Amino acid sequence: MTRDAFQAGELTDEDHQNLHTLMATLDLDPKGDNLFQAPTPSSGGNRVYGGLVAGQCLRAACMTVDPERMPHSFHAYFTRRGKPGTELFVQVQPTRDGRTFATRHVSALQDGEPILEMMVSFQKPESGPDHQFGAMPDVPGPEELSPFELFWSAGAAFDLRPVFAKTDGSRPSRLHPFWIRLRTDIGYDPITASCLLVYLSDMGIMGVAAVPGVELNRGGSGSLDHSVWFHRPYDPRAWLLYTAEPISNGGARGTARGSLFSADGRLVASLAQEALLRPL
Secondary structure: OOOOOOOOOOOHHHHHHHHHHHHHHOOOOEEEEOOOEOOOOOOOOOOOOOHHHHHHHHHHOOOOOOOOEEEEEEEEEOOOOOOOOOOEHHHEEEEEEOEEEEEEEEEEEEOOOOEEEEEEEEEOOOOOOOOOOOOOOOOOOHHHHOOOOOOOOOOHHEEEOOOOOOOOOOOOOOOOOOEEEOOOOOOOOOHHHHHHHHHOOOOOHHHOOOOOOOOOOEEEEEEEEEEEOOOEEEEEEEEEEEEEEEEEEOOOEEEEEEEEOOOOOOEEEEEEEEEEEOOO
């Protein structure tokens, strides 16, 4: 798969450029000794999107293991705010290579300081029963909903349709649940699919555990940790339903969990995130 493997169709040149921008963020430059340089946006606010850095860290970890092994989970801590326009390096430390499982410790570094620390676990494919507990929520399909435009160019490569979308295109009062997919095809590659899932898993999850009616101090809020469990493969061009629910809010921290379902109801991935949610 290459970043130029885009299909034509009824997409604009801007759509293709947005997809190119997104895929370029996962194009890491090896520097030797399991060290990689990762692209960072030069703009987009005062912080780098956490889902981007997490996806880049997963990509780097995947580049150091046997291609037969697929990531089945990761657990990450955001230790500092990522700075746009600042060089980002990803260091991977192999911690175990067993017969079935492998583990990697990944650090994302800016100015020599870690902004994210991640542990990733990989597994060779194994057979066994396939069962999930809990069904996909009964919500309108994406064809019945209005799209919501994400404000940054790489994010605009996704077609996102909130269940509670407003007809004027303005941000809904709650983003979850929402349907999401890539706007165009990039060919199927399971590692890229996993990295893109990590990218989108950070969308809108931070505020899910916020207490209703309490205004947040946006300057004092941010993701603290993020975990994803990959259950089943999926196609990034196919629709995913992303649902999220709060678990707890206390001590200026909120915790939420999420689920990603394919359109036919298969549970593709589960996730959990804790965020700093200081009241204004």
